[in-house]
Each structure stands twice: as C-alpha cells, then as structure tokens.
Amino acid sequence: MRSVVVAKFVPWPPNSGDKRRTLGLVRALRRHGEVTLCAFETPDDDAAPLRAEGIDVRSVPLQRSVRGLLDGLRVGQSITAARFWDRRLAATVRGAVAEGTDVTLVGHVQFMPYAPSGRRGTYVVDMQNIESSLAGRIAASATGVKKVAWAAEAWALRRLESRTRRADVVSVVSDLDRDTLAGIVDHPRVLVVPNAWDEPDPLPPAQDPVVSFVALLSWGPNVEAAAWFAREVWPRVVEAVPGARLQLVGRNPAPAVQALAGPSVEVTGTVPDLAPWYQRTRVALAPLLTGGGSRMKILEALATGRPVVATAIGAEGLEDLVGRGVVVADEPAAMAQEIVALLGDPDRATELGLAGARAVGEDHSWTAAVRPLLAQLETPGTV
Structure with missing residues (x-):
C-alpha cells in the first residue's frame, strides 16, 4: 500500500500535539507500505530522522505573503x-499523487484544498478538531471586532467541513467530534481515531509541590487557560500550600503569558527537553476553557506518571481517563481543592499518575488507535 500524507509541518521534533498525531499516523501507514509525506518545514524542523525510517519526506519552506x-x-x-x-x-502534492497512490490522507480540514482533483486511491481527511466548533467557542467569548471575525471564520470553516462529504473516509479524534461533525455533514464513514501515545515511561516521584501547564503558549485557547488558572485558581493553591510553584512550560509564550511570571510562577519559554520539567512536576494541568479535539498533552503527562487536573473541556475526547489519572474540576475553588489535595498527598499523586500511565499504555497506543482506519484502507471494497 502506498500512501501520500499532506500535513501542516514536518513532524520532527514531535514537540506539539499536531506533530505527534501526524507522526503516529505516518508511522502506522509506513508499517503497511510506502509513505510520501508532503508538508511545510520551518527552521526548527528536521526531516532526517523520518527519512531514516524510510519515509519519503517532500517539504516546502513555510513562507507567507499577501499573494x-x-x-x-x-x-x-x-x-x-x-x-x-x-x-x-x-505542486508537490500533485507530483506525489501522480506517481501513484492507494491512499491520500489530508491532515486538517484546512488542508483539503491540497487534495488533487481526479485523485486515485482512497481519500481520507483526518480532522484533529472540529474547527468550526472551536472558532465558534472563541467567538462566543470574544468581544467587538474579534467576535465578528471569529463568527465569520466559524461560518467559513463550517462550509469547508461540509466538503468532507467528498472524502471516502473521515477520521476524528473523539466520539464527541464525530457527533458534532454529524450535525454538519452526513457522511457514512466517520471513524474515531483517538490521539495516542506509545510506550509510557513514568518518571520517579516529584519531590516538591510543583504544578505544571505544558502547552504551546502562543495559541489562543492555551493563553486564555494559563491566564485564567494563574489569576483565578493559583492564588487559592498558594494560600493553602505556601511553597507551591507553578511552571508554565512551552514555546513562544504570548505577552499575556509572560506577564504572569512572579514569585511563585515561572514562564520558561522554549525548552529543549520536557523531561526535566515533568520530573519536577507533581501535578500537571489541562485548564482549557475553549478548544476542540482531544488533548495530546494529557497523554504526554500521564505517560510520565503525572496526574492531570483538567477542566471538562480540557479532558474532552479523553473522558475514559477520568478517574484513571485525570481529575476534572471546572470551578476555581474546586480545581484548587483537587490540586491542593494532590500536592499534600504525594503517595496519592504518584498512585494516580501511575494509573494514568497504565491506562495510556493499555488503551491509547497508536497500534490500537489506528486499527479501525487501517481496517478500512486494507479491506477491498469497503471504500
């Protein structure tokens, strides 16, 4: 089976949820045949490790212009x-498809325009989020011009999502996203391919009362989450645990995130390796107020043996992990209470984190996640 995958970025290093999902899908397809990956490449990306795995990477430098x-x-x-x-x-995608393909997989609904007309093989759209729903949530919490702009974008994205009816197969990350998409387009083959994580590797227990939010801190929903947590929840935690520290770890922190730094709050910016930061962490966070899809960072934290305290939106798509490594609390007082309890009981925090690592290994491996998709692609006459 030969596959052509169109992705946003070359997924190495796998330092974002988007890249980790792309990498998981590409590796799964590579185990079943040849794969050509067409994607943008930034100065921080490196295609060499992927080529060493036998993946044919054809990248284009990311350049933006008015034209x-x-x-x-x-x-x-x-x-x-x-x-x-x-x-x-x-042009790169057209050339790859023209060489012959059994599967053309487009990551993100916004990349559907790259799918060549007159395609050969099975056409798959992988939706990491229901983007119109995400834009609608942002519009609902915005004001003024931003509210109008995001509402218009939600409408445009909904129209784009309706075009998924042209695909042979659509994959989404959660049952919730499948149900949401059903309200936009009637498609007979929508598969749930959840985000996944291979080979959990729990770290030794943390020694200090440290709480961490690891995320791309330039992305709007993450900026909103960090600001809300630091202002509404964190003062309650520090009042109960005076020695507690908050780590906001991630690339390109927005000015609003940088402004949160203080005596008990550290904003790291880009770090070369997350392991030392998770090693210090007793409790990880997913305090999202808006967003979509499922949360790769929850899987990452659990894989290191760290329990996660999340909002209900933060845990969307990973509801099976609630009580198995994830604790949900939406209100500031309730979230602070859960965090304080875990900080004050290191043994319980360790036990909950290890339960999460086991759950990720058992139920959220890429081998299990891609099985429904591969079954569709490899069974003659199903698409």
Missing part, C-alpha cells in the same frame, strides 16, 4: 485555511 493569502482565500475561503495555502506545496 498567498489572497490565493488561499480564493481556494479555501477560510482565513485559517488561506494562511497555509502555498502553490509550491500544492
């Missing part, structure tokens, strides 16, 4: 789709 944005609006009609439209990547 590209206008072209993208014409092709994709959505601002977030237009930002990633590039004629060079389109």
Whole structure:
C-alpha cells in the first residue's frame, strides 16, 4: 500500500500535539507500505530522522505573503485555511499523487484544498478538531471586532467541513467530534481515531509541590487557560500550600503569558527537553476553557506518571481517563481543592499518575488507535 500524507509541518521534533498525531499516523501507514509525506518545514524542523525510517519526506519552506493569502482565500475561503495555502506545496502534492497512490490522507480540514482533483486511491481527511466548533467557542467569548471575525471564520470553516462529504473516509479524534461533525455533514464513514501515545515511561516521584501547564503558549485557547488558572485558581493553591510553584512550560509564550511570571510562577519559554520539567512536576494541568479535539498533552503527562487536573473541556475526547489519572474540576475553588489535595498527598499523586500511565499504555497506543482506519484502507471494497 502506498500512501501520500499532506500535513501542516514536518513532524520532527514531535514537540506539539499536531506533530505527534501526524507522526503516529505516518508511522502506522509506513508499517503497511510506502509513505510520501508532503508538508511545510520551518527552521526548527528536521526531516532526517523520518527519512531514516524510510519515509519519503517532500517539504516546502513555510513562507507567507499577501499573494498567498489572497490565493488561499480564493481556494479555501477560510482565513485559517488561506494562511497555509502555498502553490509550491500544492505542486508537490500533485507530483506525489501522480506517481501513484492507494491512499491520500489530508491532515486538517484546512488542508483539503491540497487534495488533487481526479485523485486515485482512497481519500481520507483526518480532522484533529472540529474547527468550526472551536472558532465558534472563541467567538462566543470574544468581544467587538474579534467576535465578528471569529463568527465569520466559524461560518467559513463550517462550509469547508461540509466538503468532507467528498472524502471516502473521515477520521476524528473523539466520539464527541464525530457527533458534532454529524450535525454538519452526513457522511457514512466517520471513524474515531483517538490521539495516542506509545510506550509510557513514568518518571520517579516529584519531590516538591510543583504544578505544571505544558502547552504551546502562543495559541489562543492555551493563553486564555494559563491566564485564567494563574489569576483565578493559583492564588487559592498558594494560600493553602505556601511553597507551591507553578511552571508554565512551552514555546513562544504570548505577552499575556509572560506577564504572569512572579514569585511563585515561572514562564520558561522554549525548552529543549520536557523531561526535566515533568520530573519536577507533581501535578500537571489541562485548564482549557475553549478548544476542540482531544488533548495530546494529557497523554504526554500521564505517560510520565503525572496526574492531570483538567477542566471538562480540557479532558474532552479523553473522558475514559477520568478517574484513571485525570481529575476534572471546572470551578476555581474546586480545581484548587483537587490540586491542593494532590500536592499534600504525594503517595496519592504518584498512585494516580501511575494509573494514568497504565491506562495510556493499555488503551491509547497508536497500534490500537489506528486499527479501525487501517481496517478500512486494507479491506477491498469497503471504500
């Protein structure tokens, strides 16, 4: 089986949820045949490790221009789709498909315009989020011009998502996303391919009362989550546990996140290796107020043996892990209470974190996650 995968970025290093999902899917397809990966490449990306695994990587440097944005609006009609439209990547995809393919998999609904017309083989759209729902949530909490802009983007993305009816198979990350998509488009083959994590490797128990939010801290929902937690929840934690420390760990922290730094709050910026930061962590966080999909960072934290305290939205798509490594609390007082309890009981925190690591290994491996998709792709006559 030969597959062509169109992705947002070369997924190495796998330092974001988007890249980790792309890497998991590409590796799964590679185990079943040849894979050509067409993606943007930034100066921080490295295709060499993927090529060493036998993956044919064809990358295009990410360059944005007014002309590209206008072209993208014409092709994709959505601002977030237009930002990633590039004629060079389109030509790269066409060339790869023209060489022959059994499967063309497009990651993200915004990348659907890259799927060549007159395609050969099975066409799969992998939806990491229901993007119109995410944009709608952002619009609901915004004001003024931002509210209007995000509402318009939600409408445009909904139109784009309705085009998934042209795909042979659509994969989503959770039952909730499948149900949400069903309200947009009637598609006979929508499969749940959850986010996953191979080979959990629990770290030794943390020695100090440290709480961490590990995320891309330039992304709007993560910025909102960090600010809400630092202002509404963290003062309650510090009042109960005066020696507690909060680590906000992640790339490109927005000014609003940088402003949260203080005596008990550290904003790290980009770090070369997350392991030392997880080693210090007794409790990990997923305090999202908006968002979509399922939370790769929850799997990452649990894989290191760290329990996660999350909002209900933060744990969306991973509800099976609630009570198995994940604790849900939505209100500031309730969230602070759960965190204080775990900080004050290191043995319980360790036990809950190890339960999460076991759950990830048993139920959230990539081998298990991709099984329904591979069954569709490998069974003649099913698509």
